[in-house]
Amino acid sequence: MKQxxxxxxxYQVFTKTIKKTNxxxxxxxxxxxxxxxxNNPYINHxxxxxxxxxxKSDSNKIEIFNDIVGYDDIKRLFLxxxxxxxxxxxxxxxxxxxxxxxxxxCLLSLPHSYFVDGSNMSKPGLIxxxxxxxxxxxxxxxxxxxxxxxxTVFLNLMETGIVSETKYNKTRKMETKISIFATGNDLSKIxxxxxxxFLSLILKGYSYDEFHQxxxxxxxxxxINQKIIDEVVYAVWYNIKSxxxxxxxxxxxxxxxxxxxxxxxxIYEKYNIKKRIN
Numbered sequence: 001m002k003q004x005x006x007x008x009x010x011y012q013v014f015t016k017t018i019k020k021t022n023x024x025x026x027x028x029x030x031x032x033x034x035x036x037x038x039n040n041p042y043i044n045h046x047x048x049x050x051x052x053x054x055x056k057s058d059s060n061k062i063e064i065f066n067d068i069v070g071y072d073d074i075k076r077l078f079l080x081x082x083x084x085x086x087x088x089x090x091x092x093x094x095x096x097x098x099x100x101x102x103x104x105x106c107l108l109s110l111p112h113s114y115f116v117d118g119s120n121m122s123k124p125g126l127i128x129x130x131x132x133x134x135x136x137x138x139x140x141x142x143x144x145x146x147x148x149x150x151x152t153v154f155l156n157l158m159e160t161g162i163v164s165e166t167k168y169n170k171t172r173k174m175e176t177k178i179s180i181f182a183t184g185n186d187l188s189k190i191x192x193x194x195x196x197x198f199l200s201l202i203l204k205g206y207s208y209d210e211f212h213q214x215x216x217x218x219x220x221x222x223x224i225n226q227k228i229i230d231e232v233v234y235a236v237w238y239n240i241k242s243x244x245x246x247x248x249x250x251x252x253x254x255x256x257x258x259x260x261x262x263x264x265x266x267i268y269e270k271y272n273i274k275k276r277i278n
Contacts (some may be wrong), residue, residue, distance in 0.1 A: 002050050010101055012125075015130065025164070026179045029227060030137065038126055047065045047245045060104075061084050061157070064106045064107065064109045064110070065078075065103075065106050066106075067102055067105075067106060067217060067218070068103065068106060068214075069099075069101050069206070069210050069213045069214045069217070070099075070206070070210055071203065072100060074092075074103070074203070077090070077201075078103070078107065078181070080181060081181075082110065082137075083180075084179075086177070086181045087158070087161065087177050087178055087179040087180070087200045088126075088179050088199070089158055089179060089180045089181070089182075089197055089199065090180075090181050090182070090198060090199045090201065091143065091181075091182045091184060091185045091190075091195075091198035091199070091201070092181075092184075092188060092201055092202075093183070093184050093186070093200065093201070093203070093204055094181070094184045094185075094200045094202055094203030094204065095209060095243075096202075096203070096207065096241050096242070096243065096244045096246075097140070097205060097214075097245045098143075098203040098204065098205050099206075099214070100183035100184075100203060101183060102143055104139045104140075104141050104181065104182075104183055105157075107137060107139050107181055108139060109135070109169070110124065112134050112135055112136035112137065112141065113135070113136065113137040113138075113139055114129065114133070114137070114138055116139065116140045116141070116147040117142065118140055118141060118142035118143045118144065118182075119142055120153060121140070121146050121150065122150065123149070123150040123152075123153045124165075124182045126153060126154040127153060127163060127165050129166075130157075130163050130174075130176070130178070131163070131172060131174060133177050136177070136178060136179065137156075137178070137179050137180075137181065138178050138179070138180045138181070139181050140180065140181070140182040140183070140248060141182075141183050141184040142183060142185070142189075143183065143184045144184035144185060144186050144189040144190055145184075145189075148191050151190060151191050151194050152191070152194075154180065154194055154197070155194060155197070155245060157176075157178060157180075158180060158194075158197040159197065160175075161175050161176055161177055161178070162174070162175050163175075163176060164208050165234075175272065180198075182198065187200055202215065205243065206243075208237055210261075211233065211237060211243065211245075212233045214245060215233050215245060215248045215252075216229050216233070217231060218245070218248075218249065219222060219232075219248070219249070219252050222252075222253070224245060224252050224253075227258065228252060228255055228256075228257070228260075229252060229259065230254045231255075231258045231261040231262075232248050232251050232255065232261055233275070235251070235261055235262075236248050236251065239265050239269070240265060240268055240269065240272075247268075251264045251268075
């Protein structure tokens with residue numbers, strides 16, 4: 001008897017509350033149920049099965065970064081961005097020889113990726129390419145060298161996924177999902193609305209041992225003798241003091257002996273235009 005009275009009271013309270021929401025009501029013999037946004041079940045998009053799928057994808061794609069020494073956390077970040085359901089935009093800054101460009105070249109192995117040299121990019125050319133090709137990853141090296149007026153092409157693309165163009169009597173528009181990964185020496189040269197759309201990171205320079213390991217890995221692929229590699233790395237790091245992987249490649253590709261390395265370093269130090277400017 002008491003239980004029936006209690007059930008009736010609960011029924012009346014819930015009925016009055018539900019009617020205030022103006023949502024449809026469905027009753028059955030055992031429970032009161034209200035259909036609408038309040039009773040939508042929570043869907044866990046990251047259940048165990050999908051987590052395993054993502055981890056499997058990560059293990060397959062981690063190999064694209066084999067040419068990069070260290071930066072395991074940055075590699076993991078890129079893998080998370082690649083596996084994201086929505087576009088993610090990352091910009092890397094840092095000193096020379098901090099693997100910024102190497103990251104872009106590694107990412108170029110992804111399907112539907114497109115590499116852009118910021119110093120040679122034009123807004124109309126990029127728009128035309130996006131309209132005519134299926135791009136998922138846009139890789140921009142030295143984005144800070146793109147003129148500010150051309151940087152605006154990325155704003156709507158990154159914010160809404162919409163690319164549009166109006167010129168003469170021609171108007172076109174499309175919606176797409178593109179992740180933008182970029183590098184730059186000085187990200188302060190990027191217009192603020194664009195910079196705010198990136199997850200911006202500053203990479204630290206390599207240590208000598210890491211630098212040696214990177215150069216060795218790169219030059220070994222070109223079948224260059226290890227003794228010459230050792231001489232080149234030491235000379236670039238301690239004599240030229242540029243700590244630049246590009247300088248190692250230039251010297252190593254010409255040198256046939258340790259004497260050649262010393263000769264090229266002397267030429268570099270004697271006629272280096274950067275020193276003359278300074």
